[in-house]
Amino acid sequence: MGALQLKPSVPNPLLVGLVLAMLVSSAFGSRHRLLQRAMVQFRGPNATEEFLVGQNRARATVHLGPLKWSQKLAKEASRLVTYQRDKRICQFANLSSSEYGANQARGSYPMGPRQAVDLWVSQMQFYNHSKNLCAPTHDCSVYTQVVWKRTLEVGCAQASCVKGATSLAICFYFPPGNVEGESPY
Numbered sequence: 001m002g003a004l005q006l007k008p009s010v011p012n013p014l015l016v017g018l019v020l021a022m023l024v025s026s027a028f029g030s031r032h033r034l035l036q037r038a039m040v041q042f043r044g045p046n047a048t049e050e051f052l053v054g055q056n057r058a059r060a061t062v063h064l065g066p067l068k069w070s071q072k073l074a075k076e077a078s079r080l081v082t083y084q085r086d087k088r089i090c091q092f093a094n095l096s097s098s099e100y101g102a103n104q105a106r107g108s109y110p111m112g113p114r115q116a117v118d119l120w121v122s123q124m125q126f127y128n129h130s131k132n133l134c135a136p137t138h139d140c141s142v143y144t145q146v147v148w149k150r151t152l153e154v155g156c157a158q159a160s161c162v163k164g165a166t167s168l169a170i171c172f173y174f175p176p177g178n179v180e181g182e183s184p185y
Helices: 015-039 048-061 071-088 113-126 141-146
Strands: 101-107 152-161 166-172
Touching: 048 113, 048 141, 048 152, 071 152, 071 166, 101 113, 101 141, 113 141, 113 152, 113 166
Parallel strands: none
Antiparallel strands: 101 166, 152 166
């Protein structure tokens, strides 16, 4: 009935080999995944600072206080960026049901935290604060999330994919911003 029966006194060499292969594969796979996870969160010792500096500079420009780094948000971002790297080859994640505000950046090069933040903040030039509008064909929501007045915390992670040829960075924000119809500051 689809079950493999073994005689207790005589070990099945095929089964023994299969079990050994699974154990070795599992041990090496776990080690490999741990090494991959270590590479995900940050690209270097200054990554946290690189994620924060550009965003806090943009906030200071519009007279807002700095964001504080959240380990909790960084872990959530790391979990998601790991999933995207492993399963989706660094494609953007669907964040429509997230409890956090979020920004994502994808580059077809080994992008660092500073480049990701620069991409988001560069949308400031297309945002008209007095009308709370973005120029056509641009996405200012990445900028407005950075400068959302009620947002206090940020946590980010990034990953390199496809042998380092592409990168994905994700930042989560709390409390979330980009409430439709509201001005960010």
